[in-house]
Amino acid sequence: MISGLLLPARTSRRPLIMSIEPDRPIRTAGPPPTTLAAGAPVPARQYLGTIIEVRLAEGLDTLAVFADGGARYINYSGKMVVVEGIPSPFAAEINQVIEASQPIVAAIGPWDKERLPPPAEGNIRMTFLVSDGLYFGEGPMSVMQQEPLASPLVSAATKLLLKLIG
DSSP states (O other): OOOOOOOOTTSOOHHHHHOOOTTSOOOOSSSOOSBOTTSOBOOTTOEEEEEEEEEOSSOEEEEEEETTSOEEEEOTTSOEEEEOSSSOTTHHHHHHHHHHHHHHHHHOOOOOSOOOOSOOTTEEEEEEEETTEEEEEEEEHHHHTTSTTHHHHHHHHHHHHHHHHO
């Protein structure tokens, strides 16, 4: 369960996103939690990060961007790029991904079903880490590149990826 979301602005939230209560199993389905461990209400739609997965013939490429300005790229081969700290030479591109994610988070809601397997080849999955649950959208890359909400995010993520590997 996510806890302690009221951290100073420069404190990383990644450990909190990934933390669970030791006596409870990882939640895989059902409605998102409504209270924190201390009993405080979970703030609705507080954006924490974006994860973009693209299935290629060779394997799965994953790009993650976090609200604190960090980023991760995991190539299907297992090679990884990690961006930490501010200032960052990737800050503008990371901020574009964050900004392009906001309208999608505002338009959709948390996923309350079982976790899906990785996307099929040619598909793109956009998962949003949000205080009240995981939000996501998925579809063929060619369709998502034309979709009004998804297209700006696909474009921003592509620009960031090209700079990360350039």
